[in-house]
Amino acid sequence: MKKSSQTAIPCLFMRGGTSKGPFFNSADLPPDIPTRDKVLLAAMGSPDKRQIDGLGGAHPLTSKVGIVSQSKLPGVALDFLFAQLQPDNDTVDTTPNCGNMLAAVVPFALETGMIQPQGDQSTFRVLTLNTDMQCDITVDTRGGLVQYEGNSRIDGSPGTSAPVVINFLDTAGSVCSSLLPTGKVKDTLTVTGAGFEPFTLDVTCIDNGMPLVLFNARDVGRTGYESVADMNADTELKAKIEALRLQVSVLMGLGDVSQKNFPKMTLIAPPQKGGAIATRSFIPHVCHDAIGVLAAVTVGTACVLEGSVCEGVAVMPSGSAKNVSVEHPTGEFSVALQTEPAPHLPGGQNVTQAALLRTARLLMQGEAMVPASVWAGSVA
Numbered sequence: 001m002k003k004s005s006q007t008a009i010p011c012l013f014m015r016g017g018t019s020k021g022p023f024f025n026s027a028d029l030p031p032d033i034p035t036r037d038k039v040l041l042a043a044m045g046s047p048d049k050r051q052i053d054g055l056g057g058a059h060p061l062t063s064k065v066g067i068v069s070q071s072k073l074p075g076v077a078l079d080f081l082f083a084q085l086q087p088d089n090d091t092v093d094t095t096p097n098c099g100n101m102l103a104a105v106v107p108f109a110l111e112t113g114m115i116q117p118q119g120d121q122s123t124f125r126v127l128t129l130n131t132d133m134q135c136d137i138t139v140d141t142r143g144g145l146v147q148y149e150g151n152s153r154i155d156g157s158p159g160t161s162a163p164v165v166i167n168f169l170d171t172a173g174s175v176c177s178s179l180l181p182t183g184k185v186k187d188t189l190t191v192t193g194a195g196f197e198p199f200t201l202d203v204t205c206i207d208n209g210m211p212l213v214l215f216n217a218r219d220v221g222r223t224g225y226e227s228v229a230d231m232n233a234d235t236e237l238k239a240k241i242e243a244l245r246l247q248v249s250v251l252m253g254l255g256d257v258s259q260k261n262f263p264k265m266t267l268i269a270p271p272q273k274g275g276a277i278a279t280r281s282f283i284p285h286v287c288h289d290a291i292g293v294l295a296a297v298t299v300g301t302a303c304v305l306e307g308s309v310c311e312g313v314a315v316m317p318s319g320s321a322k323n324v325s326v327e328h329p330t331g332e333f334s335v336a337l338q339t340e341p342a343p344h345l346p347g348g349q350n351v352t353q354a355a356l357l358r359t360a361r362l363l364m365q366g367e368a369m370v371p372a373s374v375w376a377g378s379v380a
Contacts, residue, residue, distance in 0.1 A: 007377040008367035009039070012108055013055065016066070017100030017358040018156035018290050022055055022368055023066040023108040026081070030375055037092040040065050040083055042370040049088040055368060058087050060261075060286055066101050070114055076134065077115055077124040080105045084261050096262045097130050097174060097209060099293020103164045103358035106137045107146045111362060117141035131174035133209065138165040139360075148361045155331020156290035161359035168354045171209035171297060175262060181205055181252040185307045185347045193243030196236055203244070204308040205252050208301040208351065209294030211263035213248050214309050217280065224269025224278055228329045231280055231287035241265045241282055264295050270313055275325035275332050276303055277314040291328040297354045300324035300335040305347030 009029065011022040022043060030036045041047070044063055045054020056063045065083040073079075082101055084093045106124050109115045115124060123138040140147040140162040150162030172179040182205045192198045201219035206212055217224030220240050231237065245265055249257040257263070265282040272278055281288040281295055291299070303314040303324055316322060320340060326333045338353035 004369065005372055006369040007372050007375050008369055009043070011366070011368045012111060012362055013364040014066070014104040014108060015157070015361045015363055016098075016102065016104030017154065017293055017360070019061045019064050019098065019100040020057070020363065021062065021064040021066065021101065023068060023104060024368075025112060025114070026067050026069040026079075029067065035375055039370050039375050040085060040092055041090055042374045043368045044085050046085050047088050047090045051087050056085065056087055060084070060086060060283055061289070063087055064098060064101050066104060066108065068105055068108055068114065071127055073127060075125060076127045078105060078109050078126045079129050080126050081129045091259065093261050094130055095175060095260065096211075097128050097133060097294050099166065099209065099297070099356075100358065102126070102128065102135070102137070102166060102293065104360040106139050106164070107148075107360050107362065110139070110141065110146045111365070117144050133171055133174055134169045136167045136169065138167075146362070150359075152357060152359055154357065154359055155328070155333065157359060161361060164358045164360050166293070166356055166358060168209060168297065171294070171354060172351070173207055174209050174294070175211045175254070176207040177253050179206060179208055179301070180346050181207060181211075181254075183346070185305050186309055187248075187251065189244070189248060191240065191244045191247060193239060195239040196243075199240070201244075202309050203248060204302050204305075204310070205248060205263070206298055206302050206305075206308075208298040208354070210292060210298050211252065211254065212266050212295060212298045212302070213245065213263050214266045214268055214299065214302055215244070216309055216313065217267040217269045220267070222267065224267050224280055225272060226280065228287045228289055231282075238282075238285065242285065245284055264292065266295065266299060268299075268310060268313055271315055271325075271327050273327055273332065275327040276300070276316055277310060277324075278327040280329065288328070290330050291326060291333055293333075293356060293358065296326045296333040297335050297356065299326050300337055300354070301351050304337060304339050304349050304351065306349065307347060
């Protein structure tokens with residue numbers, strides 16, 4: 001191949017759920033974190049709101065990176081490190097999870113030969129390094145190849161694809177200290193800030209895979225059914241949400257989150273389209289076109305807890321096995337929860353299993369190019 005003045009790094013560009021971005025083998029990236037982060041920023045074209053000089057898609061959902069390696073942990077096949085970049089700043093956040101990008105981890109590893117197919121269906125255990133969370137991921141590998149075409153549909157991604165089933169093994173307290181980091185299923189707060197009158201509202205602070213703050217849309221003067229465009233243009237609402245986020249994060253044990261991408265802020269309302277609950281999720285400064293995978297798991301968990309802000313709002317099925325349909329601006333996201341009574345716990349329920357369906361597709365394979373001044377590559 002013709003030599004270049006830039007450094008070429010092998011990667012696969014993949015869609016995972018309703019997100020997309022480049023996936024790298026960790027061995028192909030710099031071993032030290034500061035240099036690695038500079039490489040990722042250069043590859044994605046950040047900071048620049050259009051990311052015109054990189055692979056980023058000018059939106060938080062398309063400014064994501066997956067880093068995969070073979071795991072050394074017994075019983076675990078793959079380690080996954082998720083990196084959230086932002087179009088218009090130079091941060092590389094590896095604190096939170098991303099359940100959408102997680103859906104592309106096993107396909108990436110199969111495509112690159114890290115692991116081998118097991119038959120028509122292949123299941124591998126994956127450790128998300130960001131939060132030390134494990135899950136079992138099953139993909140279609142008929143004919144010894146990753147199959148991307150199929151009949152499964154997820155809202156937020158066009159068409160149908162082969163299913164990717166993710167069974168989370170232990171998600172409670174992924175970033176926070178516990179499922180309910182304030183120790184309560186519901187807290188009442190008075191929020192003050194510039195640009196709005198002080199207001200009081202009830203919130204549920206919860207982390208079952210993603211730290212979330214849930215509150216009723218009516219408590220901030222909204223319906224919860226507004227369009228994404230209207231939400232993003234609502235400067236007063238965004239000021240209220242950010243003031244609430246900065247205040248409540250201290251109660252959650254997260255400290256100063258002004259430069260963090262969590263907790264996500266989720267407005268709830270009664271369902272409109274036959275689901276369990278309607279949501280508008282800020283991630284955290286932009287309203288999500290849908291809802292994140294682990295955010296949906298966490299919302300579903302809040303719906304089964306007695307006394308949460310979802311009580312009296314959510315329409316829930318009976319029984320210990322619940323399929324919770326979380327409505328969002330572009331459709332719905334179904335989460336399969338298995339619960340058991342737990343009178344000794346706040347909320348009175350213990351979620352023993354959370355599973356969901358995603359899809360993924362390989363979009364491009366090749367090399368990401370970064371200036372040699374950023375990284376000259378490994379020494380031969």
